[in-house]
Amino acid sequence: LKLIVIDDECRIINTMAVNxxxxxxxxxxxxxxxxxxxGVTxxxxxxxxxxxxxxCFEKFKKCVDVSRIRAISGCGQQHGTVYWNENAEKYLSNLCESNDLAESLKDAFARNDSPIWMDSSTTEECESLEAALGGPMVLAEISGSRAFHRFSGNQIMKIIRKEKQVYESTKHISLVSSFVPSVLCGRVIGIDAGDAGGMNLMDVRKGIWSEKCLAALATTDKEVAILEKKLGSIVPCETVVGKMAPYFCKRYGFSxxxxxxxxxxxxLSSLAGLCLQSGDVAISLGTSDTLFLSVHQYVPALEGHLFRNPxxxxxxxxxxxxxxxxxxxxRIRNVVAASDWKSFATLITQTPPGNNGNIGFYFDDNEIVPNIRRGDYRFNSHGEQVSSFEAAVEARAVLEHQCLAKRLHAENIGYDISRRKRIFVTGGASGNRHITQMLANVFNCDVYVHENADSAALGGALRARHCSMYREKDFFNISANAISSRLVAQPNSDAVKIYDRMLPVYAKLEKKIAAGRKE
Known part of the structure; x- marks a missing residue:
């Protein structure tokens, strides 16, 4: 749990966390x-x-004049679900400042454990949902994504099918992101239109629950109505949902x-914290790499996700x-450069951008984007599959593969390369100049490293400031002071041309591998 406090100039005043x-x-x-x-739950x-x-609030009140806080917002890990019972509203509205929250709300839940984004136990439910809608692409066109294990709708379907008593005892279903403000306000708050896009249940374009998706979980009209009541009405992202409950005012000093x-x-909150505008791309380089961006057109795809922009x-x-x-x-560094990044960097300099036509694909695990089974796939300049590359070729190939994949699939979900502006990189590998330079060349735009590590928490603070104090003004204009970034790479025009020519070749080979997976 992380907390960030900003002032009216968007300066970070304090940060704290609970491990x-x-x-x-x-x-x-x-x-x-x-x-x-x-192994899957x-x-x-x-x-x-x-x-x-x-x-967190005990730490908070020792560092900050809590009474001066004007507004609070935030975010929760996507997809996680919380199941309130019929007594929840009573307990929420009668929180006593002499008892902690866990004690006061110990009997407020139909289920004490929340399925979260790491869960992969819903294979049957995902298959059922896609089949009921007419296939994965139909589901993606409605909900912004095909069915994924972690998505809340599939988790709820599992509860309906396998924990009937829990479901029947549930009066309200929250996401983690609506659970927290429910506690802060002392009443159950609806799910916001942004995070509802991670459920496979909302019509993303309309911002309302999809009757077709709900019907896949609850088969009769009566059951659909019951489920919709448990989910509650979807709340616009900018909604002031209430004020701090007396518990927090008396115990911690909130106004x-x-x-x-x-x-x-x-x-979604990270997008706000990075102030990503149309044409910008954010890339988090970690154990898994995540790319997100703002797009004008609703272009659903099987491998990506589309949400309402908060x-x-x-x-x-x-x-x-x-x-x-x-x-x-x-792994590739360990093999070709004896686990040394400096030696790996030297190898990269021994081959030109485009790798003389050699292209590799590297997957330690079955890949999501694109949907390809684990393995290494190498192709020479003639498009022929080969068993190995020289060390210098291998070093460049793994980075070119990952950078080209990001551009290819970003374009597949609506990224317009002609309207490109900036790339922001975060995560452990954001300090690798070869990766950032390659991203600049592949996307043909400047690359920046964002100085604020907790972009998700910062996004919550910026949204609170905007919605409470500057609602009629443009979010990006009034939040610009929050951006602290430094330029780390600019595109090389010769390399840009090479990667522009390389991209369709890469795409063709990727399709070839994916087709082989189905054989």
Whole structure:
């Protein structure tokens, strides 16, 4: 759990965090989660989150004049679901400042463990949802994504099918992002239109629940109506959902006039924290690589996701998750450069951009984007598959593969290369100048490193400021002071031309590999 405080000039005043494993060891989690013995079910204890809120605010009141906080917003990990029982509203509206949240709300849930984004136990449900809608592309056209294990609708379907008593005892279903403001306001708050896009249940273009998607979970009209009531009405992203409950005013010193703005999903909040505008791309380089961007056109694809943009109602947020990121880069480095990045960098300089026509594809695990099974696939300049590359060719090939894949699939979900502006990179590999330079050349635009590490938390603070104080003004104009970034790479015109010619060749080979997967 992280918290950021900004002032009216968008300067960061304070930051604090709660480490679930270290500070709340009584819940016996590993990095805040419980991995179940079946190897696919992953949950988090709801009461741990409640206790973390109290621990965070205890730290908060010692560092900041809490009474001066005008508004609060934030985000939650996407896809996680919380199941409130029929007594939840009573407990929420009667929080006592002498008891902590976990104690006061101990009997408010139909299920004490929340399925979270790491869960992959819903294969049957994903198949059922896609079949009921007429195929994965039909589902993507409605909900912004094909069915994914972690998406909330599939998790809810699993509860309906396999935990009937839990579902029947559930009066309200929250996402993590609506669970937190529900606690802060002392009443159940609806799911925001941004994060609802990570459920496979909302019509993304209309911003309302899709009757077709709901019907795949609850088969009769009566059951659909019950499910829709449990989910509640979708809340626009910019909604002031209430004010801080008396519990937080009395226990921590918040003003009773402090407004709570609808929370959203963590990835959507990062888009706000980076102030990404149309033409910008953000790339997080980590264990898995994530790319997100603002797009004007609604162009659904099987491998990506489209959400309603939480800070720009005229655009959508597109997102791509590449499963094979830093571990794959590290593996190739270990093989060709004896685990040394300096030696790896030297190897890259021994080959030109375009790698003399050699192209490789590297997947330690079955890839999501594109849908290709694990393995290494190498092609020479004639398009012929080969078993190996020389060390220098291999070093460049793995980076060119990952950079070209990002551009190719960004264009597949609506990125317009002719309207390009900037790339922001974050994550451990953002300091690798060869990667950032290659991204600049492949996308033909400047690359910046964002100085603020917690873009998701910052996005919540910026949205709170905008919605509470500057609602009638453009979010990007009034949030510009929050951007702290430095230019790290600019495109080389000769390399740009090479990669422009290389991209369709790369795309053709990728299709060839994907087709082979189905044989």
């Amino acid at each position: 679930f494993g270290k500070e709340l060891p009584e819940f016996r989690t590993e990095n805040g989660v419980h991995r179940h013995t079946d 992953v949950t988090s204890p709801v009461h741990m989150w409640l206790k973390a809120i109290d621990v 009773s006039e402090c407004e709570v703005i609808a929370f959203t999903g963590d990835n 800070v720009d109602p005229n655009t959508y947020m597109g997102m791509l998750c590449f499963k094979n990121g830093s571990f794959t880069r590290d």
